[in-house]
Amino acid sequence: MKTDLPIQQIIPELRLLFQEKDTGVLIAEPGAGKTTVVPLALLEEPWVAGRKIIMLEPRRLAARSAAARMAASLGEKAGQTVGYRVRMDTRVSQSTRIEVVTEGVLTRMLQQDQGLEDTAMIIFDEFHERHLHGDLGLALALESRAMLRPDLKLLVMSATLNPAPVCTLLGEGTQWIDCPGRTFPVETRYVSKPASEQIETFTAEAVVKALAEQEGDVLVFLPGAKEIHRTERELSNRMIPAYVEVHALYGSMPVERQDEAVRPADEGKRKVVLSTSIAESSLTLAGVKVVVDAGLSRASVFSPRTGMSRLVTLPVSKASADQRRGRAGRIAPGVCYRLWSEEAHGALPEAAKPEIASADLAPLALELAAWGVQSPAELQWLDTPPAAAYGQAQALLRQLGGLDEAGRITPFGRRMNTLGVHPRLASMLLRAAELGLASYASMLAALLQEPAGLRSSGSAGADTDLRPRVEALLTADSSAMPQAAASVADVAAVRRMLLESRQLRSALGPAADPVRPDEDSCGWLLSFAYPDRIGQRREDGRYLLSSGRGVRLAATESLSRSAYLVAAEADDQGADARILLAAPVQEKRLLDLGPHLLHEEVQVAWDRNTRSVRAHRRLQIGAITLKESSIAQPPEDQVLEALLSGIRIEGLDCLPWTKSSRQLADRMRFLHHHLPEWPDLIEDHLTEELAEHLSPFLTGMRSAADLKRLAMQDVLLGGLSWEQRQQLDREAPTHIQVPSGSRIPVDYSRPEDPTLAVRLQEMFGQQETPPIGGGRVPLTIHLLSPAQRPEQVTRDLANFWRETYFEVKKDLKGRYPKHYWPDDPLEAIATNRAKPRV
Incomplete structure (x- = not known):
């Protein structure tokens, strides 16, 4: 030591x-x-x-x-x-x-x-x-x-x-x-990258510059394996000395190549190590005196809303940048080239957010349930897991069969937790073992655990289908490594996946699959891992996932013709996320998924197209419907609720209103306006009171046509007691008898201001405005000419006779000379004719 x-x-x-x-x-x-x-x-x-x-x-x-x-x-x-x-x-x-x-x-x-x-x-x-x-x-x-x-x-x-x-x-x-640490001084040089230049190109240029200006090995920080390999290619196209060796270093590389990357360079050689953040801490790379930092890191960000994760490339924090710079000062004074401006550095966050704040919490929720904890609040945390993400994680585990409805771990969940993989893959592996497809599922799980860049060459569309890659790995397990590498990414990745597959397989039982996989096996097994990402094809060729999320294929391909598929990976961007990895699945396989995923729903609802109640039985997985059939005799209580819903949707005009039934409704509204204890019948929507009155009359009805049989006057009166009917007739009369003897209808269409439209000559002798509502509400009188046109509106008839009548009389007498226009209207005989009978 x-x-x-x-x-x-x-x-x-x-x-x-x-x-x-x-x-x-x-x-x-x-x-x-x-x-x-x-x-x-x-x-x-x-x-x-x-x-x-x-x-x-x-x-x-x-x-x-x-x-x-x-x-x-x-x-x-x-x-x-x-x-x-x-x-x-x-x-x-x-x-x-x-x-x-x-x-x-x-x-x-x-x-x-x-x-x-x-x-x-x-x-x-x-x-x-x-x-x-x-x-x-x-x-x-x-x-x-x-x-x-x-x-x-x-x-x-x-x-x-x-x-x-x-x-x-x-x-x-x-x-x-x-x-205190033991670090030598490190000079920091900011070299801002032009916006138009690719990060790999600019990084390669910075490495060449560093090799020319400085001594020692060079450690380069890049966000991921994809950028590392591209920078390798850029460096191979540049004139770098023959004694400089370029090595990649990232987490999913084979152990031998990682060890080779961190091993000191041979005498007379220099090394350039292209690394992810794996080399930020706990590693000492002997000989490194120069750091070239692209200033980026890659993180997985989880969305509780969609249940999907997506890889994002973000600027590093100041703490990470300082850790990276410190790698250049371990053995001697060094230099750090930061490929961003000093002003941009000032805007960086002080430290990165903890993973628990943005990660998929399904593994955490399963671990806590296995520990005997149903809520994170039962433990002590530096940062408590976000409630929304944790709730989504528990919902997924219930779908997978790992938790019961109370949030306790199930026996199946305990078996899931022993496999050491994501709960989705654990569910798939255990279900596959029950079906005799453990080897196939192990290979599929190993492939799905690889970084996305190693599972696909990156071309849009052609690489979406998972099946050829699984088949290539199965072949490689027997013989052909190069062919499998062509389908995946490289030979090292294939070796690692084969090792992972064998370890998973050994945890599941017997070595051989008793069932031979077919072309539908991949999608079928994926449905056990991603029940929330089972997709049903829409008319426009896009897919609706069982989670309710929309997804799409990047290009027309063989999968585009599939009625159903399972999206193992999508980019979770835009209204419809782009599918990155998927496999088709047949409907008959989905129908066998089991009651914890399939649910039957009887829907009795109003159909706006047919203006009638339609009843359907639907077999669903989340938001997608697998089977649908009509129900001839749905439950009457559900029909009634749907019919009332239809009336709400269509509006009260769909009911068979007559002139008398409308007036009755208006009279009741008038009383409710002035006496709140009366039923609330507002014509622009179906109130609870009116729905209650309607319900006994709707038996046997299922459509707007059936509603025409209703007698609305009976409906309205049916909800009133004998006392209320008496009060209605007394305080909201349909007609008022005027001095001429005529019975004039009262207009209650404005409940706060009921009106009486009557010819002026029929009111001779009426000294005061007639009141209604038990004497509380004076009528608004519309006094009409002999031609039934309004000449005066008043709620104070006495004042009209006293102040206004004589002016009105002059005008009317000129226009209607044959009619009776007395000088004293209060002593005159009221008439509904031109002149009173003698």
Whole structure:
């Protein structure tokens, strides 16, 4: 073990801290040596008592590298005192006392032994990366401490993390220790990329410039494997010295090629390592004196609304940019070329958002259910999982059969959780094993876990169908590796997928499939993994997913003719997301999916086209309908509700109103206006009161034509008591008898202002305005000429006779000389003729 590393200065303080406490935080700057020194320094402390120390390392490459360096410092190989457990690669033995594990492995260890009785301490390294399983692992470890293992020691380590919130989370009395790093000065040069230039082209130019201007190896940061390979091609087209070796470095590469990339360059050689953010922390690349940073990172962003994730390329945070720059100052002074402007740097976020804030939470929800927790609120978190995303995750797990309606894990869900893959794929693998298609499903699952860039060459349309690639992998498992690589992306990816497939297959049981897969097997199995992405073809060639989301194929291809397909991947952009990976599925397969996905719905509803009640039985998966049939005799109560709904839709004009029934409704509205306890009958919509009155008269009716048989006067009166009918006739009379003896109808169309239109001569002798509504509401009188035209409107008849009549009389007498126009209207005889009878 090196004794000159800065971390050695604080080891005594760290030992003392854990002699007195069970939790702590270590903030150690890059280059301090915390990853490889701390576990070994604490291994022989008395409180370890022969038990293990588990160190969580977020990335597989960093985990293997850290274990190898610690083992080498002991003069051993990984797998002896120091070992590691990462996905698809384990090096541990009976003598292993320090295990470096990746995040998913730690979660599995905690699920299998919640007390971790053989473990003295868990170290969470590089916790600032805030991966989902890191947050989950810490939450579960805290719960284990609280319930089972109060002596379990927890140490959180980071270079850039704010320690205060973590100390609060770990509990009262938690302290943090600061340790300076050992880095040499790094000169930062900002080289802004023109907007028109491709990132790969500009990065290659910057690498060539760095090789010419600086000494040492060059570490280049790019967002993903696609950009790395394109930059490789750009560099191969440029005149770089023959002694410069170019290596790629990303997470899904084979282990041998990763090790080759991080190995020091041979004497007389220089290296250019094109890497993703995998090289940001916990890795020391010997010989690197120059960093070229494109300033971008790739992240998966999940949408709870659609249930889909999409890869986005984002500017890095300032913390990540500083981590990357620090790689150039590990062994000597260095230079960092940042391919953006200094002004743009000022606008970068301080730190990246934790993965838990934007990730697909289905794996987390299944892990918590397996732990015995139905709500994240039952555990302690640095950032609580978002409620919307967590609710969507639980809904998906119910669809998959992993949770029951109460949110508890099912026996099937427990089997899903043992496979160590996304719950979607676990569901597919287990269902496939029941159907005798485990080998095929294992190959499909291995393919789906690969980065999208390695599953497709990127051409639109031609690569959407998953079936040829699965078939190529099945062939490669027997013989033809190159043909499979042509269908996928490269030979290394094929090897990795075959290894993954065999490991998944071994977890499912017997080696051989008893059932031979056919051309429909791929889509059928996908439907068990993506029940929310089963798509039904629309008339315009696009597809409606069972989740309700619209999707489309990028180009016309063989899949375009499929009535149904399952979209394993879509870009989740625009009104209709573009399908990236899919396979067709036959309707008969969907009909066998089971009651947890299929549901039958009887729909009795008003059809606006036929203006009648139509009843259908629908077999559905979410938003799509597989089968539909008419129902001849639907339940009467549902017919009634649909008919009332139709009346609401069509409006009350669809009812057979007569002149008398309209007046009756208006009279009732008049009384309701002045007496609120009366039924509310507003003509522009169907009120609850009117619906209640209508219902007994609608028996046997199903259409607008049937409604013509209604007697609306009976409907309205049927809802009134005997007392209300008496009050209606008394306070809202249909007619008023005027002095001439005529019975004049009252117009109640404006309930706040009922009117009486009557010829002026018929009102002679009427001294006051006649009131209604029990004497509370004076009528508005429209006094008409002999030609039935309004001459005067008044609610004060006495004032009209006194002030206005004589002016009106002059005009009318001139126009109608043969009519009777007395000088004293109050003493005159009212008449409905030209002159009163003698």
